[in-house]
Amino acid sequence: MSPIDERLKSLNIVLPDVMPPVVDGYVPAFAPFVRSGDQIHLSGRLGKKDGKPLCGKVGGEISLEQGKVAARHVAIELLAVLKAAIGDLGCVRRIVKLFVMVNGAPNFTEPHRIADGASELLVQVFGERGIHSRSAVSVAQVPFGACVEIDMIAEIEATQLTQGK
Numbered sequence: 001m002s003p004i005d006e007r008l009k010s011l012n013i014v015l016p017d018v019m020p021p022v023v024d025g026y027v028p029a030f031a032p033f034v035r036s037g038d039q040i041h042l043s044g045r046l047g048k049k050d051g052k053p054l055c056g057k058v059g060g061e062i063s064l065e066q067g068k069v070a071a072r073h074v075a076i077e078l079l080a081v082l083k084a085a086i087g088d089l090g091c092v093r094r095i096v097k098l099f100v101m102v103n104g105a106p107n108f109t110e111p112h113r114i115a116d117g118a119s120e121l122l123v124q125v126f127g128e129r130g131i132h133s134r135s136a137v138s139v140a141q142v143p144f145g146a147c148v149e150i151d152m153i154a155e156i157e158a159t160q161l162t163q164g165k
Contacts, residue, residue, distance in 0.1 A: 002090040007125055008079075015080040019051075024144070033085045039096065040085050040154045045077045046146035053146035058114055058138075059105035062147045067102065071117030074150045078118075079125065086156055095122050095132040096153040103147050104138030111136040118150055 001009070008015065018032070034041045047054045047070030058067035083089050100115035102108070115136035122130035142149045 004089040044149040044151040047148040053144045055145040057105040059108035067114040068117035075118035093155040100136040103142040111138040
């Protein structure tokens with residue numbers, strides 16, 4: 001078991017099976033991830049509850065705490081996609097960037113607090129390699145009415161890329 005797998009276990013995190021981002025029959029016209037040089041760009045994933053989008057506006061139907069928990073769960077799903085892409089999370093050189101879109105109620109001004117749910121998890125899992133740049137915005141709507149969507153960029157060890165993983 002790799003040190004990252006051990007850390008996930010110590011945090012009681014089980015990575016979910018990676019499901020295509022399909023909701024209500026919508027089949028995406030994009031890939032779950034794209035490799036470019038030594039980076040993996042992960043497509044946005046939605047906040048969910050029981051496998052379905054957790055719908056509502058943060059600062060409205062969705063509390064700040066619920067939104068932060070949803071962002072944490074999105075980060076876990078992003079880690080599952082990343083592991084599927086590269087095989088071993090120990091090959092992550094660093095998390096480069098998160099882009100967090102919060103479905104915010106009118107005048108909601110704290111998308112950064114929701115984004116902290118994902119950011120804090122990545123630092124817990126990767127330590128210093130999990131410290132990343134980030135944008136967090138409140139938007140009028142997220143696909144399917146979900147409360148949060150997050151995409152991520154990670155840098156991978158070059159040896160992992162040359163091995164075809």
